[in-house]
Amino acid sequence: MARMTAPAHVRLPRAARGILAAMALAFIASRAAASAGGGGAELAGAWQRVATLDYAGAAESFAVLEQAADARVREAARYGGAVTLLNLPPTTAARVAEARRRFEELWTGAEDAGVKAGAGYHLARVLQVHQPVPDHRRALQVYAEVEAFAPASLYGQLALAQQGIWDLFSERRPPDEVRRRVEHWVRRAEALRDRAVRRNFLLCLTAAEMLFDAYEPARMVPILQEIQGLGHVRDDMQQIVARRLAFAAEGAGDLATARAAWQRLVDRYPRDPNRQFYLDRLRQIDRGEPLSPPTP
Amino acid sequence: MISERTGSRIGLGLLALAMGWAILAVGRREQRERDPERIPVRVAHTFLTREAREAFAAANAAFERRQAARGRRVEVAMIEVPERVYSQWLRTQFVGGTAPEIVLCDRLNLPEGEFLSRNLVPLGSVIAEPNPENAGTPLEGQRWRDTFLDGMEQSGFSFLLAEHYGVCVAASTNRILINTTLRDAVLASPAGRALAEELGPGRTPRTFDQFLALCEAASAYPLPGGKRLTPLASSREVARALFDDVMGGATQSLLVEWSEMRDLRTLYWHLGNQVLEGRADWSHAAFREGLELKRELGRHFTPGFTQIQREDAAFQFTQGAALMILAGTRDAVTYRSLAEGRFEVGSFRLPQPPAGHPRFGRLRFGELSDMGVNALFGTLCLVSTHPPERRRVALEYLQYLTSWEGNTLFSQKAGWLPVIADAPIPAEVEAFRPVMGGYGRGPLFSLGTVEDMRRLVETQWHVLMSPTGGVEAFLAATVPPLREAVPETGRKWSRGGLNGLRRQDSLLAASIWLAEAGEGEAAAEAARRYEMLTDSALWNWADVLSHRVRQDAALAARRR
Numbered sequence: 001m002a003r004m005t006a007p008a009h010v011r012l013p014r015a016a017r018g019i020l021a022a023m024a025l026a027f028i029a030s031r032a033a034a035s036a037g038g039g040g041a042e043l044a045g046a047w048q049r050v051a052t053l054d055y056a057g058a059a060e061s062f063a064v065l066e067q068a069a070d071a072r073v074r075e076a077a078r079y080g081g082a083v084t085l086l087n088l089p090p091t092t093a094a095r096v097a098e099a100r101r102r103f104e105e106l107w108t109g110a111e112d113a114g115v116k117a118g119a120g121y122h123l124a125r126v127l128q129v130h131q132p133v134p135d136h137r138r139a140l141q142v143y144a145e146v147e148a149f150a151p152a153s154l155y156g157q158l159a160l161a162q163q164g165i166w167d168l169f170s171e172r173r174p175p176d177e178v179r180r181r182v183e184h185w186v187r188r189a190e191a192l193r194d195r196a197v198r199r200n201f202l203l204c205l206t207a208a209e210m211l212f213d214a215y216e217p218a219r220m221v222p223i224l225q226e227i228q229g230l231g232h233v234r235d236d237m238q239q240i241v242a243r244r245l246a247f248a249a250e251g252a253g254d255l256a257t258a259r260a261a262w263q264r265l266v267d268r269y270p271r272d273p274n275r276q277f278y279l280d281r282l283r284q285i286d287r288g289e290p291l292s293p294p295t296p
Numbered sequence: 297m298i299s300e301r302t303g304s305r306i307g308l309g310l311l312a313l314a315m316g317w318a319i320l321a322v323g324r325r326e327q328r329e330r331d332p333e334r335i336p337v338r339v340a341h342t343f344l345t346r347e348a349r350e351a352f353a354a355a356n357a358a359f360e361r362r363q364a365a366r367g368r369r370v371e372v373a374m375i376e377v378p379e380r381v382y383s384q385w386l387r388t389q390f391v392g393g394t395a396p397e398i399v400l401c402d403r404l405n406l407p408e409g410e411f412l413s414r415n416l417v418p419l420g421s422v423i424a425e426p427n428p429e430n431a432g433t434p435l436e437g438q439r440w441r442d443t444f445l446d447g448m449e450q451s452g453f454s455f456l457l458a459e460h461y462g463v464c465v466a467a468s469t470n471r472i473l474i475n476t477t478l479r480d481a482v483l484a485s486p487a488g489r490a491l492a493e494e495l496g497p498g499r500t501p502r503t504f505d506q507f508l509a510l511c512e513a514a515s516a517y518p519l520p521g522g523k524r525l526t527p528l529a530s531s532r533e534v535a536r537a538l539f540d541d542v543m544g545g546a547t548q549s550l551l552v553e554w555s556e557m558r559d560l561r562t563l564y565w566h567l568g569n570q571v572l573e574g575r576a577d578w579s580h581a582a583f584r585e586g587l588e589l590k591r592e593l594g595r596h597f598t599p600g601f602t603q604i605q606r607e608d609a610a611f612q613f614t615q616g617a618a619l620m621i622l623a624g625t626r627d628a629v630t631y632r633s634l635a636e637g638r639f640e641v642g643s644f645r646l647p648q649p650p651a652g653h654p655r656f657g658r659l660r661f662g663e664l665s666d667m668g669v670n671a672l673f674g675t676l677c678l679v680s681t682h683p684p685e686r687r688r689v690a691l692e693y694l695q696y697l698t699s700w701e702g703n704t705l706f707s708q709k710a711g712w713l714p715v716i717a718d719a720p721i722p723a724e725v726e727a728f729r730p731v732m733g734g735y736g737r738g739p740l741f742s743l744g745t746v747e748d749m750r751r752l753v754e755t756q757w758h759v760l761m762s763p764t765g766g767v768e769a770f771l772a773a774t775v776p777p778l779r780e781a782v783p784e785t786g787r788k789w790s791r792g793g794l795n796g797l798r799r800q801d802s803l804l805a806a807s808i809w810l811a812e813a814g815e816g817e818a819a820a821e822a823a824r825r826y827e828m829l830t831d832s833a834l835w836n837w838a839d840v841l842s843h844r845v846r847q848d849a850a851l852a853a854r855r856r
Contacts, residue, residue, distance in 0.1 A: 044814055050806035051825070053457070054414045083805045086798065114812070118805060125801050129794060129837075154808055154826075161834055169841035172849045196830035204838045210557050211842050233827045236449050243559040271445060271717065273668030273736040274551075274560050277661065293552045 039065055039073035046080055055088040072112060079106055079115045083122060086130055093132050100126045107142070113150060120146035121155040124162065140166060157194050161201040164188065168208040178214035186223065199230035206244065217251030224248055225257070239269060246281070250295040259285045335363075335689045337372045338396030339676065340386070342379040343710075347629050349374070351710035358705060359696045363689070370689055390415045395679045397690040401462055402675045417678040417687060419460045420828075421821055423448060429692070429699035434718065440695070444672070445717050445730060451672040455796075457803070458828040462675035463698050465706065467713040468625040469666050469728045470537055472646050473632075474500075477639035478525065478619050479510075481517070488513035500642065504649040504656065511596035514619040529618035530597035531609040532754065538622050538646070539590050540740060541664065545648045546586030547738025549659040560736060564744025565789040565843055568782040571743075572850035578775045582659045583741055587760060587767045589649070589656050594761040602757055610634075622646070625728045626673075629711040632724070643727040665734035672715055742778070746785055752777050786847050793840040797833065804829050 046061035062084060065077030082102035085095045103126060106119035120142055127139035139162075146159040164185040168178070182205050189205070192198040202223050209215045224245040232238045246261035262278045262285070272278070284291050298306070339352070356372035363370035375396055377385050382400070389395040395415060427440040441448035441460075445467050452462035479499060483492035491509045492499070501507040511527035519525050530538075551560045554567060554576050570576035598604055598612060613621040614634040623631055623643075632641050648664060649656035676697070678690050696702040700719055707714040708722050713730070721729050742749040753774055760770040807829060810822035 040813065044810060044818070047806045047809045048818075050802055051810065051822070052414050053803075055802070080809070083802050087802045091798075118808070122801065122805065130798055130801070154812075158834075162837075165834060165838045165841065169838045170845060172845050196827045197834070200830055200834040204835055207557060207835065207838060208842070211846070215558075232831050233824065234449075234831050235447060237831050240557075240559045240561070244557065247558040269447070271447060271667045271732055273665035273734070275665065275667075276663075276733050276735050277560065279733075280661075293549060296552050296555065296558050 039068050039070055039077075043073065043076055043080065046077070050080070050084055053087075055084050058084045059088050075106070075110055075112055075115055078102060079110070079119055082106070082119070086122075086126070096126060096130045096132075100131065114153070117146055117150040117153045117155040120149065121159055124159065128162075128166075136166065136170070151191060152193065154194055154197070157192050157197045160188065160191060161197055161204075164201060165204055168204070169211075172212060175212065175214035178208060178212045179216065179219070182208055182214070182219075195230050196233075199227045199232060202227050202230075203241070217248040218254075220248040221245065221252050221254060221257060228261075235269070239265065239272065243274075247295055250291060255285050331369075333369050335368055335370045335686060337370060337398065337686075337690050337693050338375055339372065339398040339400075339693075340375040340377060340389070340396050341400040341674070341676075342377055342382050343674070344376055344378065345630065346633075347710050349376075351706045351708075351712075354709045355697055355702055355706045358702065359693055362696065363692070368689065370693075372693065393681060395681065397679055397682055397686055398676050398693065399679055400675065401677045402673055415679055415681060416461045417680045417691075418457075418821075419452065419463070419678070420824060421817075422691065423452075423460055423463070427695045427699055429695040429702065433700035435700050435716070440698075443700075443716050444698070445715055446667065446672055452675050452677075458800075458825060458832065462677040463694050464672035464715050465674035465676060465697055465703070466625075466710065467672050467715045467730065469671055469713065469730050470541070470622055470624055470646075471628070471643045471728050472528075472620050473613070473623050473628055474620045474642045474644070475613070475616060475618075475635070475639050476642045478514075478517075478616060479642070482510070482514050482525070482619065485513065485517050487516040500644045501647055504647045504653070507647050508592060508596075510619075515596065517619075519617070523617070526598050526612060526618040527596035527620060528593075528598070529609040529613040529621040530601035531604040531606045532602050533606045534609055534622045535594070535597060535601050535757070536750075536754070538593060540737075541646060542589045542593060542648065543583075543586040543740050544737030545660055545664050546589055546656065547580075547582040547659070547740075548661040548735050550580070550582055550738045551736055554739065562739040562743075564739075564746060564749075565786050567739060567743045568786045569843065569846045569850060571779065571782055572847060572854065578741065578771060578778065582738065584767055584771075585656050585659060586741065587770060591760050591766065592656075594757070597761075602754065625711075625713050625725055628725065628728070632711075643725075645727065645731070661735040663731065663734040664737060665732065666730035667732060668736055671730065674715075741774075743782075746788075749778065749781060749785055752781060783847060783851060786843060790840050790843055790847075793836055793843075797837055797840065800829055800833050800836075804833060 042061065042065055046058050046065060049055075049058035049061060059081060062077045062081035066074055066081065068074050068077065079102075082099045085099035085102070088095060100123065103119045103123035106115055107123050110116040110119060124139040124142040124146065127135045127142065143159040143162045147156050147163070150156040151160075168181055168185065173181070185205055186202075189198065189201055192201060206220050206223055206227075209220065224241060227241050228238075228245060232241065242261050242265050246258045246265070249255070249258035249261060259282060262281045265272060265278045266275065266282065269275070281291065283289075341352075343349075343352075352374050356374075359372060360370050386395070386399060386401075389399075399416075401416070423441040424439055426437050427435070427443060430436050430438070430443065435443045440463075444451065444464065448460060448463075451464045452460045454461055476499075482488045483495070483499060488510075491506065491513055494509075495501065495506065501510050514525050514527040517525045528534075528538075550562060554562050554570060556566055556570065557563075567576055571578075594601075598609060598618065601609075609618075609621060610627070610631060612618045614631060616639060621631070628641075628643065635641050649660065651657050651660045651662045653660070676694055678687060678694065680687070682690070697706060698716060700716060703714045703716040704719045706712075707719065711722055711724055713721060713725055713728055740750075742753045756770055756773045759765040759773045760767065762769075804826065807822045807826040811819050811826050813819075814822055
């Protein structure tokens with residue numbers, strides 16, 4: 001998975017990093033063992049079918065693998081089958097309920113750490129977004145347990161992010177309270193070592209302030225700078241981050257940072273529809289003119 | 297006179313000849329298909345015009361020559377299918393396992409995306425590498441995706457699957473086509489003489505006011521039989537495109553003022569919440585200016601344009617009953633060929649009022665960019681069910697067709713805009729050259745492109761255009777139903793978002809498994825997909841949640 005590139009201000013102590021790295025290695029090793037212990041290629045083939053939305057084919061493959069001699073393969077196939085059930089057409093409440101039952105069973109009893117964490121995370125997802133009547137309270141409890149069980153795994157990190165998202169976006173709160181909670185989750189986010197989870201969670205934190213009237217540009221600048229450093233895969237996301245950073249830096253009076261962000265947009269995206277806007281901004285900053293239109 | 301017997305003999309002889317030729321042709325085809333050296337590349341598409349056929353033929357011949365120089369005997373064949381039956385045809389080919397190597401899929405984001413994903417080759421990794429067919433050209437060494445006009449940010453991309461599945465072969469912009477024979481007559485008429493002097497020898501309106509003056513002069517120009525010339529041939533579709541352009545220009549300032557995420561985007565579900573919270577409103581001066589502009593333009597449309605079909609508007613223009621029409625690059629080729637021998641056709645970009653224009657430019661940044669609108673078409677995709685060697689050659693075909701050389705050749709022959717940035721543009725579509733600089737488009741009066749909201753606006757166009765109506769009457773007629781429709785539009789968006797998230801959960805699980813347990817390229821590919829999915833999954837959920845919370849709170853406050 002993606003290499004972690006944590007900036008200096010979120011760097012953990014050496015011992016903690018060592019423990020996390022060891023846990024991550026153990027997690028990946030357990031997954032590799034499940035894959036290599038016979039049936040690995042078949043499991044990969046079944047997952048490949050999920051990846052191409054061939055849920056019927058995947059369900060069939062996982063069902064066959066559930067009869068394998070190797071207990072690890074059987075367990076992994078049971079997990080894959082449950083994931084497949086979530087989107088096997090036609091998606092019905094009964095199928096979602098069956099998937100939930102399997103995830104519950106694997107979350108409490110799976111031998112493989114990777115399967116256990118995945119099942120826990122997806123159990124929470126079922127409770128929160130798949131079943132007809134969501135059970136957010138239980139979902140949050142399971143997310144917390146998954147995070148505690150496998151903090152270094154991708155599912156552990158995703159579970160942490162999901163708790164933060166619910167805390168910030170599920171209720172409208174006074175701006176000061178929003179800021180306080182964002183600060184809390186910025187600290188909690190120090191545990192996020194996966195680049196993709198980290199940058200997206202941080203992006204959600206900045207959005208919470210903007211959507212709930214708690215926007216303070218000076219607080220946003222370092223977070224957006226870090227997100228930019230972590231680099232999105234999608235170009236459109238990179239552009240969005242650069243624009244938000246430029247405006248936040250303008251709002252904070254940090255025109256050097258704003259200039260760098262506008263310049264980045266000009267240099268990297270010559271066919272961006274807002275190109276002239278960026279050029280205007282650069283000209284105004286360079287000449288010391290008032291910014292027009294004013295910074296939002 | 298030929299006797300009956302001789303006639304029969306000739307008839308039988310001809311029949312035998314025809315049978316013999318047919319058997320020979322089938323035999324040759326069979327032999328060719330069994331030839332192990334031959335590599336077929338079949339391309340299924342819906343472009344049935346003469347120009348498109350010639351363009352494909354020229355590009356195919358050049359590609360075959362290139363392949364021959366590499367020691368491969370490649371034969372490219374076109375399978376032309378009418379657009380009306382194309383989806384069904386494609387589905388049948390996939391089910392029957394007889395799909396050709398390359399298929400056109402311009403609608404990657406529809407529900408059948410699931411169906412396509414099982415049959416198409418993901419292109420995410422290969423477009424991130426340079427296109428080898430660009431070796432020795434100005435594009436050498438650039439990532440394949442970066443050589444496209446839109447950087448492939450939208451084109452060929454399936455948002456559901458977070459993956460690229462196709463490459464576009466052409467681009468399109470909208471321009472005004474003008475019957476220059478009629479134009480000269482209008483400018484020579486008493487109503488047009490002053491304008492003719494102002495326009496000078498080019499005779500093309502360069503400003504919005506000149507454009508309106510030309511429309512006025514055309515309105516006053518009598519046609520034989522006492523009929524009046526229509527300045528702009530219009531249908532509902534043409535009007536929508538023109539009105540979107542003028543409104544998008546008038547509301548540019550809202551890209552800053554109403555972008556609550558401070559990123560120069562105004563998302564319709566966010567705008568809906570802002571409306572419900574009382575932070576945004578349709579009475580904003582930018583919307584009023586846009587509406588004034590629509591009213592001004594609409595006066596010159598074909599009367600009753602809301603009831604007119606696109607083909608009828610085209611007929612009005614090609615019959616010389618209208619001076620101008622708005623057309624995309626593809627339609628322009630057709631209209632020109634229909635007008636051939638009867639009148640000359642010119643083209644220009646609709647001049648918009650400049651920033652600072654006293655009536656229509658107070659909140660405008662400046663000229664509109666042509667980028668950022670879905671302007672690319674002809675999405676060709678590789679079918680995954682063929683042997684690797686065939687797939688490789690088919691990929692090379694796509695790379696050639698979208699290379700500097702291949703796309704230049706193709707667009708010159710088709711009379712379309714090249715999809716490759718900086719490739720030479722055919723002279724006849726020079727006016728369609730996309731404007732790369734400029735500013736983005738602001739929000740539409742319908743807040744976005746949701747059909748339900750658009751319909752509410754469009755059913756009241758007559759109020760805006762009527763001599764007894766106008767902007768105030770239009771606002772009075774549209775704002776209450778729009779405001780009422782906002783919550784349901786928001787709920788629909790939210791339901792769609794939640795469905796997307798549900799689908800992404802399985803994809804995320806698959807990419808995590810494959811990235812962690814897989815090996816080599818497959819694992820790297822899965823890791824890339826994991827990042828793509830995570831780039832949107834967390835924020836999408838946060839967006840759905842916050843949208844509901846804000847909408848519910850705003851509606852509760854309104855009830856109080």
